[in-house]
Amino acid sequence: MSRRFLLLLALTCAAAVGNLYFAQALTPLAAEGLGVSTGAATLAVTATQVGYAAGNYLLVPLGDRFPHRRLLTVLLCLTGLGLLVAGLAPGLPVLVTASAAVGLTSVAASVVGPLAAGLVAPGRRGEVSGMLASGAIGGMLLSRAFGGSLAEAWGWRTPYLVAAAVMLLLAWVLAAALPVRPAPAAGRPYRALLAEPLRLLRTEPELRRSSFYQATVFAGFSAVWTGVVLLLTGPAYGLGAPAAGLLALVGAATMVCTPLAGRLTDRRGPDLVNLVCLLGTLASAVVLAAGALGGAAGMAALVVGTLLLDVAMQCGMVANTTRVYALRADARSRLTTAYMTCAYLGGSAGSWLGARAFGAAGWPGVCALLALCAAAALARHLAAVARQRTGPRAGRAASSAPGAGRKSRRGSR
Template identity: 35%
Template sequence: MQAASGTTTRHQPESGLSRTTTLIFAIAAGLSVANIYYAQPLLGAIARDFGISLGAIGLVVTLTQVGYALGLVFIVPLGDLLDRRRLIVSQGVLSIIALVAVATARTEWVLFTGLAAMGLLAVVVQVLVAFAATLATPAERGRAVGMVTSGVVIGILAARCVAGLLADVGGWRAVYLTSAVMTAAMVGLLMRVLPHNPLPGSTESYAGTLRSIPILFLRDRVLLVRGLLALLIFATFSTFWTSLVLPLSTVPFNYSHTQIGLFGLVGVAGAAAATGAGRLADHGLGQCMTAVSLALLLLSWGLIAFLPSSIPLLLIGVILLDLTVQAVHVTNQSIILGRYPKARSRLVGGYMVFYSIGSAIGAGAATMAYGHAGWRGVSMLGAAFSATALLTWAGTRHLPIGSETMECVDGL
């Protein structure tokens, strides 16, 4: 059976994915994933508007994350069965509806339903990653995945700052209305540039496709190791960004939420700089890039630990942390997407489940660490996650990570 990556249509250029189209993919991914994170600096305003207690308002964040997790499992794998162009455009249109519903909500029921739907549909970013990997030639796959993934990370980091600024100007509803308008413009652009999918990569049923996801990761040690690395690096990432507000919002800093949000822009510089990781992976340097990045990730916590005595060292640590997390993330995806071309969507969905678990673990553990040992406890926790990731790589570095394309993944 011919691999899907080898099938082309008149809609797909032989030269692969152009830089302009890749950039559009990245912008679309960043806009979509930002919808999940806009709510975090807006919780107080939303609670006051609806008369929701501060203890219950956390449900806003929970619902979007639960929706996102469900989308990873049940929507992203559809990219292996359906025309990805139609799937992406449909998710974009439904996202506009969900955003408008949240922005105009007058009852808690509408608000919560809209937020859950918004999280569910935000997984379009992973469909975009898989589509970019399919359209790109093997020699440029890492570069394409790196650029699109950088758009995702930049969207996450910039969302809090953008939401705070828009809310200061027009209230929290303006954030979601603005996003709805931008999403509508992006859907129109995507309809012009997205090619139709090549022939579907799988003849399996939907249920069979879902069942194959854990089997793929359990049978292929490279996939499993890269999933574990994703869990650990995003536990590290979440440990830092979840707990940063705690010391900065108290003495001696007493920073506002907007000021704290600006730290996310510092992280954007690091995330953007990591796009080159994909190019190195394209040249067979994935293992080397992983090792260097994980070592520098551990080093970053030595700089981050200087808070509150040195903000400059903290900022250098932030850039280094986001740079290395993004570099490993891009390398991971470049490696796994090259192994089973016909199962790219389900591979991305399964891989991102590890990401979600790691993010949840990091967020929960970070607040407990800060409560027991302050910022020193947070730094030790982040360093522990980083060291575990480095040891995991060292113990499995003998595994070959080159493309080992299987001719058929149906019936796994």
Template identity: 40%
Template sequence: MTQEPSRPTIGRGLTFLFAVAAGAAVGNLYWAQPLLDLIADDLGASTTHAGWLVTTTQLGYALGILLVVPLGDVMNRRRLVPLALLAAAVALVLCAVAPSFGFLVAALGLVGLLTVGGQLLTPLAGDLATDADRGAVVGTVVSGILTGILLSRTVSGFVADAFGWRSIYAGAAVLDVVLAVLLWRAIPDLEPKARVRYPALIGSVFTVIRRERVVRWTLVLAGIGFALFTMFWTALTFLLSGAPFNYPVSVIGLFGLVGLVGAVAAQRAGRLHDAGWSVRASGIGWALVVVSFVVAAVGGRSVVLVVVAILLLDVAIQGINILNQTRMFAVSGEARSRLNTAFVTNNFLWGAGGSVLATVLWGAGGWTAVTLCGAGLAAVALVVWVFGRRGPLVVPSS
């Protein structure tokens, strides 16, 4: 009697590689964030227009997630993930050679559209993990994504100070090529989970949203969280580059390291899901978000209080994000790439709105307007959490 081939699993080494690759991929979206003033000066654009560099990238990313990530359920991901990284590398080279502000905006939109490798790896990690450790594995990979978002600001600040802002995009292109090769060698050769025509595949993303109440509830909370996260970090660049701080881009980038502490702490959030604490821990996180914006509002002229606000916000938002994503993956084992599509597209559409809102609020009332609006939106999310959890939230375990 022939033995059935063993199911591929994910060990610590592969989990770490997924986390690094996912973080590097999503970091491509944020290289420009601490460099907005520098890029605007170099390419002859205003500070207000510079905010569109982040917004356009996020809109492109949302579109890329919607159109590309569902393919993870119907294609061999050992080929799909490296191909996505190589395509992103081409777009990054276009950013590095951009001759004008308009060209750079278009190139960054293309970066957003193509740099979806990290969001293909997250559901793949969920597929390779067991039911008992799925929260921990997904938490590690998602923590890598969030760490990439934060470290990208620090790295881009230092590299831009030393070699100019274009060098960061050239270096990121090389890194994507290296990671594409490593992942092609490391990802198990899995058969596609389903055979669905492309139009039906995209349509099924919306079907699962309509069908599952827990998905809709989670998407609203996740979207508000990501909008607040993006709004805060976009406005923080304006705060730190002006009076009374007047910090150079290398110093502004260092503030990303503060958030990195939050990413490391939030890595444990996936274990809370495995222990059955997903919903309750999310509520605690939202209360902490409200507190973080209040601290930021009263501490806009104190670097110590700004750092405290960053730390509180990042621990809370990143923990909530990991819990949200793991809860989504528990809905269906056969459609994790499509669930991730809904989750990340939703987040980045809200995130693009957060970038626009930060620019508008900054022009209207500066840091005070941004932080008070943030505290108000966080309070709204807390109310949504309170009322949403009272209904039947049945989250399958696989």
């Protein structure tokens, strides 16, 4: 895989992920333009997220049934058409419906990952996963600024129309650039593909392990970002809601860190990267707790703590996906579905628990929840590594070795 082609795939991830977030900055202007309340206009954002969750479960497994070039081209074209309809929507019902369709089809990043893993040698999967993660992070962070700036200058419809043009252009480029490769499960019934992720979770210990790490850490991550808005707008700081958006920009540093984590994963294996990231997540809970002090010292703690948490979560995800992609070359899309579903459920639970932890114990309660999530994942990780080292099959438990294959499943039983 050439570096130019890898950058094209990273750009595709950025554009697809950006579709999930840029509408958040348009809500007030869209509400004004459509003559509805701001609360009603947020339904478009909610519909996009719900559609994305459904797309990961319903569409990503098709990556094992259809050639990636055809699937990606169709998904990007459908996303472009959905964005076009949203940009031309005459009223809120059409906008909400189109937004759900955009979320449903914006799963290109989940399709690109398995595609890229199959195009490189096992010793480069971490590097490639890190680059794709960097692209996705950039799309998430920059899309809000992109959407807000265009909307302020030319109206709320403009970002949708520009995004539609970008997706259709990417579809045309990828149709010419992607290699033609047969699908590993061509002709497999769709119903069987949908049932496969649950079976894989039962039969693949290393998939369960990676999914547990990501679900718990993402739960703590979501709890923090739910609680930090309440903290910043509360009496300790008295800031407006946009302050949380500015704080989120510190996560841009992860665009540099994830490729480095990928290279380290290739050299030393995912277990070492997971260990460092879980310890970093636990340390971030301690740093973030000082945010309750308020003032300059508290804000500094929030900046450092959220940066540490962002880096730990995203770099840990690179290690987890590298481990998952090494399990079965014939089922990478279905493995991705199982992994992403677990991560999404963990994040949703974390948001719910974070709001309740803040209501019950304030910001220290949110930090305690983050520490509990990190400790649970760390305990699971240490137990798995100990079994690999002392168990009778430790020699074959190659999950932490670069380029580990299906035999890695036996090590964590």
